Amino acid sequence: MSTEIGSQALGGPTGEPVVSVRGLQMTYGPRDVLTGVDFDVHAGEVVCLLGPNGAGKTTTIEILEGFRLRSGGEVRVLGEDPAQAGDAWRARVGVVLQSWRDHARWTPRRLLEQLGGYFVAYSTPERTRPYEVDWLLDTVGLVEHADRKIGQLSGGQRRRLDVAVGIIGRPELLFLDEPTAGFDPQARRDFHDLVHRLSDLEGTSILLTTHDLAEAERLADRMLILADGHIVANGSAEALTRQVAGNAEVRWTRKGERFVHATEDATPFVRRLFEQHGEEIEDLEVRRASLEDTYIAMVATFESGARRTPTLAEVSR
Amino acid sequence: MNPTRHAIGLGLRRGWTEFVLSLRSPQDQGFYMFMGVATLAYLWFNRDSEVEGTDLLLPSFALPSILGALLAFGVVIGPAYSLAMEREDGTLLRHKALPHGMQGYVTGQVVYHSLSLFPLLLVILVPSFLLFDDVMSNGLAGWATVVWVCVLGLLATLPLGMIIGSVVPSVQKVGTWGMLPVIVLTSISGIFFPIQAMWGWVQVVAQVFPTYWIGLGMRSAFLPDAAAALEVGDSWRSSLTVLVLGAWAVFGLLVTPRVLRRMARRTSGSQVQEAKEAALQWVK
Structure with a gap:
């Protein structure tokens, strides 16, 4: 053609x-x-x-x-x-x-x-x-x-x-x-x-x-x-992923307990995490928000009628 | 290139293709066979009975009437079903998405349903000539009458089928709004017995609609002139036949395009989707 x-x-x-x-x-x-x-x-x-x-x-x-x-x-x-x-x-x-x-x-x-x-x-x-x-x-x-x-x-x-x-x-x-x-x-x-x-x-x-x-x-x-x-x-x-506050998710285990934290800037957060707890931190995972996370966060926020910045934390569990 | 004329040309080709595909389909072949066998069986078992008050045999009288009724019936119910069906299955929507697609689609429908009449008439006419005597009393002039009655009958009834197909809410409703009235109308239209055997008001109703006149026109084509004595007013009333059928044809030409346009406007993908879901439920 x-x-x-x-x-x-x-x-x-x-x-x-x-x-x-x-x-x-x-x-x-x-x-x-x-x-x-x-x-x-x-x-x-x-x-x-x-x-x-x-x-x-x-x-x-x-x-x-x-x-x-x-x-x-x-x-x-x-x-x-x-x-x-x-x-x-x-x-x-x-x-x-x-x-x-x-x-x-x-x-x-x-x-x-x-x-x-x-x-x-x-x-x-x-x-x-x-x-x-x-x-x-x-x-x-x-x-x-x-x-x-x-x-x-x-x-x-x-x-x-x-x-x-x-x-x-x-x-x-x-x-x-x-x-x-x-x-x-x-x-x-x-x-x-x-x-x-x-x-x-x-x-x-x-x-x-x-x-x-x-x-x-x-x-x-x-x-x-x-x-x-x-x-x-x-x-x-x-660009959409960036619009969602907390566009990365950090998961770790400390003393056998699971933790999840959503953050916009994963690197400083992880640094602080190690400074605080050192060797107690295990199973560390850092995951950037996927389009799916972003989509679900946005739709959930707007469907509930609220007009604020969607956050990842709401949907990470 | 004139796009409208071009679309009508495509519609002609579409109608012809549909017709050829229908002839090749076992389902439609079965339908034609069934109609032929059923009609001939009815005529055969009554081959020796005479029509009251005459020396006419029943097959001679009933055959033209049945042909007329089948014409009116087939040309109303055929398009009614296919329009209702093709609104739901997306055929219509496909044409709506094309430039001048609706013009081509409607042309195709008219051509297809007109052509479909031929095999239906042939499966009954050809064996009738072999099985019965005195089927056609009027020679060439009679055949000429058959042609104009068929053409005028088509023009009068085909638009009615398209109107029914456009306004019924779904395919399942064609039975109620199309089939039922047409069956009632056919049964009072003097097909199996002369119309005078019924109450006066029923005769009036029957004579408003085209089915009776198509049957009458067919009888005038096939039967000897003496048989006109059996009809209302002892006459074939040919000019009135032309007038009534012509009036219905004009009605159809004026109303059908409007109804079709309204229907086309309302057709959308979600409607097709809903019909699909409804049909799937039906199957379960």
Whole structure:
């Protein structure tokens, strides 16, 4: 595939973000799911939206996809309001859907040829659409199953087909809602490679949700944590970890008793520890906070309604 | 390239593919076989009974009526089920995510369900000609009538199926909101016995809906002119048939796009997810 399309070119000449969300609100009856979500996704970025079940991740993505009408706030996706955007906008956006039994009698090849056809009208010399079906089948690892009935594919193969359908129009922006749910480790690894390839070679901007924090850490340039109806954290995995007070955990045993202490600066703490107790200290362990610790600390703090700096100590036991 | 026209072309191809895949599927072959065998068995066991007050044999009278009823029934229930199903299984959502995808999808549905009529009519018509005498009394003119009744009947009933499929809350509800009324309507539409055998108000209800008129049109195509004496007003009432079916077709053309658009707007991934979870519960 051509690689001359740099990630800079896609955001428009002004460098405007591909996704821009300001004060997004969503209310279902009496329940406020989103109370004021703000974030941007820039051209070529891979951004991961994290959050507990029911936090509104799917709702947010569906609003950005133009599949759901918001209750309030400003949303721009590729320069347009998804609630009013037309078919030309639709051709530039890719959506990976979770299917389960559709097109059971079709084969992957036939389905990709049929669905890819809709993008032909939107092909430009700079960005030819759709992808060639054989290339796509190869890319998602479905070559051997290309002519089998879709109804006979395994869950993982079906998800790969979903991904292929989602990207067939060679989107500038791709939405993935829990793309690897139900994948085995190999399929997950392959999928991660595919995301890297799309992002690096094609300059595709990607917004995905996941529950798998290791996956988020591997894929995303930036993470957003959605809790309590708004974005409570925004940054790289490292930056997020730094935001949590006490980002390292020190464990030791003294006189047969276990101790755990969360601290921001482990080295001076351990030095003091030895100065105080010397040889009594055994089984010393220093562990930096993982993204998972950080995530759980942040979500726990914000869900309990408190608005203070999350601390590791609260979750270390 | 005009994207709308292009999408409609893709829809035509989609409908044709669906039709070919359906013909190859053992499940659908079984359905056609069952319909054929059931209808022919009914006609065969009644092959010697005469229609009261005439010298017409029952198969001659009942065959065109049954063809008409199957047309109306199949073309309402078929799209109703597939729309309700494809809303839940994500087919519709996939098309919603494509530029001009809904136009292609709806075109595909119309083509597929129209084509599906052929095997259904053929499995009944072909053996009937071999088994019974005097099936077609009017020669070429009769066949021409069959064609226009089928086309007009399709236009009148197919949109109704799409409307039902768009408004029912779930696939399980197609039985209640689609199947049941259509069965009731079919049974009062003069398929198995002349409509005059029923109470007056039932006759009026039957004559409001397209099923009766499709059956009447079919009878006018197959039966000799003398048989018109069995009908309301001793006539085939062909112009009224065109008028009533035409009115339903116009109704469908005006209402269906709106209903489909509303349905498409409400379709989302979470809806598909909910349906999946509900279906899994169903299996347990």
